[in-house]
Amino acid sequence: MTISAPHQKPVDQQTIVIIGGSHAGIACAERLRKLGHTGAITIIDRLTGLPLERPPLSKAFLKSDAAGDASFALRPDSWFADNDIIFMDGCDVTAIAADDHQLTLADGQTLDWDQLVLATGAYPRPLPVPGGDSDQLMVLRHPDDARGLREKLHLAETVSIIGGGYIGLEVAASARTLGKNVSVIEAADRLLARVASTKASAYFDALHQSHDVAVHTNAQVSAIIPSGQHMTVTTKDNMSIDADLVIAGIGVIPDMDIAAAAGISTGNGIMTDTCYRTNKPDIYAIGDVALAADGYTHGQIRLESVHHAQMSADIAAHTIMEQPAGLHEVPWFWSEQYDQRLQSAGLVPAEHETVRRDGRRDGQISFWSFAADGSLAAVESLNDAQAYMVGRHLLSADQADQPVTIDMIADPATDLKALMRR
Template sequence: MAAKSRCIILGASHAAAQLAPTLRQQGWTGSISMISNEYALPYHRPPLSKDYLAGTKTAEQILIRPAAVYSKCNVGITMGVTAAAIDRSNKQLLLDDGMALDYDKLVLTTGARVRKIDIPGVDLNGVFYLRDLNDAQQIKMFTGANKRAVIIGGGYIGLETASALRKLGMQVTVLEAMPRILQRVTAPEVAAFYSRIHAEEGVEIVADVQAVSISGAKQVESVQCHDGTEYEADIVIIGVGVIPNTELAEQAGLKIDNGIVVDEYARTSDEDILAAGDCTSHYNPIYQRHLRLESVQNALDQASVAANTICGNLKPYSALPWFWSDQYDLKLQIAGLSQGYTDVVVRGDIDGSRSFAAFYMREGKLLAVDAVNRPQEFMFGKKLIMQGNQLDTAQLADDSLSLKTLLTS
């Protein structure tokens, strides 16, 4: 690319923070512009429901990179503006303030937004979703010892938020519409473990219950459920999933299928427009299907692939998905995807301790592992998944044996 070439990164996400400096490292000498509808530099989002909400980290401490890094890389950052359209024929990004920005390469790192619920009272003061820094800052204004919080949604975000609020001394109730928490993402054994831990920590979890309304005079006072139960609340936090931000790409005629479809080089159906992160759908050769992943790992790896592609250095994306969740003194590390499993092999005392590993199996092969305070099982689990061999489940379950013995050379 010539020095005059222009690359625009839309969205100040994890992917954007990785992409900009990687472009420079790979030799991009043209201009780099980052456009964001937020008013903060790219920051780590996982701490929003953990350290930031609990007050153990400040907004400055959760920045992915300090401002000096972007200055050193000569990255221009425009905050507080929203993209209105992509004009592919003229290779321009149109902003809602009337500006039209020319690009040679455009990278969409637009992430995802919260899924909202439509029930009476959802707009009351004291009702929040938790997705960005502004959400977390507002939530903190309603926290305090002995205050009552109701969390709607028993997924990882809801449980992490419950953990953070308990650390602040709040009374916490989690309402989950499905028969158990974490139903879409874990085995019943793992869900039971987290239900036990949260109960021990003083959190009330109510499953198989649907919130139907939120009541209050000037601000939230209680949540009503379909079975007639009511829960008093000084604050309500809703965490029921996210929706990928694909509208701009769809309006521009790019291929969409549960995300912006990209190839193994992070290219969309327009070779001059790339995408990375939560907003994308990509083919994963390990699981042999298209995936849309909501993970920091995916955002970082895919952004690096996109930067290499832009600089003419084609390196296909084929990483094993992995995730994590921090709750209380528990670090859950997840390797792989468990969908389609037929058996679960548990290593460790899942019923009485705070440390175990659950291996998700199908036809004798390992699909995924959930490791709680078990970094060795997480590390070896990743290697075992990649090898794809038939495994001895008795050895997997035997806590006295090293998993290293299951690895082939």
């Protein structure tokens, strides 16, 4: 079947197709409607069922039972009809004909579009060792992964997690909260090496050890050996860990094969300008898959966070509607592990100097990282919403002429709120 849509309609009446019905895709459709778009909007996703939020999948969802799954819906079922948005679930887009403004689904059906938004996200990086392709090795990205993981987690006694990034550590905390014996195996010399300051890494290492998680850094997995219902993980330095359940969380690969095959420029993501336009007319890329020219860092960057999914969706929707888009904001992120809520703003550079501040109440801590040129680069706060808010404000582009120094932050007498009022 071919659903055709004539091109060259007024922009607010054009046919928009969004590939990917997760945080970025749904936010884009929602924003388009709010901006007055009245034409057809179709969201296509290869997954089946109502889209669920991703962040809880490693946190509350893992600890809950199946009866409450609907409470994790990204939008209620009625949202699609209420906003006149067609949602095609269980449909895999297999090809894009960029010049013809058409795409093809796995069943051969074709769809025409005036504007196409690629919100295809990313998929778990495979573990490149013998046994890394075992069916028993679990990954966590989408709701179906989380459902399978939850079922096995409840039955397991010992759990081993390969990868000490945020997702691995959140799963470790959830598993530990459920009373499992947990180990984390990380190849780098510290947890969260790609994203956190060295001080925050050390904090999370100590936090997990205090909850009796066995944390192994500098440990490179050499093989996964399934044996019956169990698995053995071996490392290059001859460590051997047996577990009922092994989960690999070693990062993701942007889902961009259909874009590359369509002649859209790609690198470590689909390349876009600051408005999330690709090199092909009328095709945008947003969310985790976008390798965007970033107006905040002034670099080409691919960010994996709900905030970026929403911000990129918002900017792309404004651009499609030919309305002025907002500026890129300082990136922010959150994580929850045990009773700790991390909120971070900014990006920690590879080379950084970090000072720790203790908040007014017990257990409130923040790490303030400065780049080599002395400028504030990132704030990571634990159970300290005020430090996060002040940090995010000081990191915003319009504060560049009001710099804070490491000495100001290191001085316990400095009133953080007063820094906002300068």
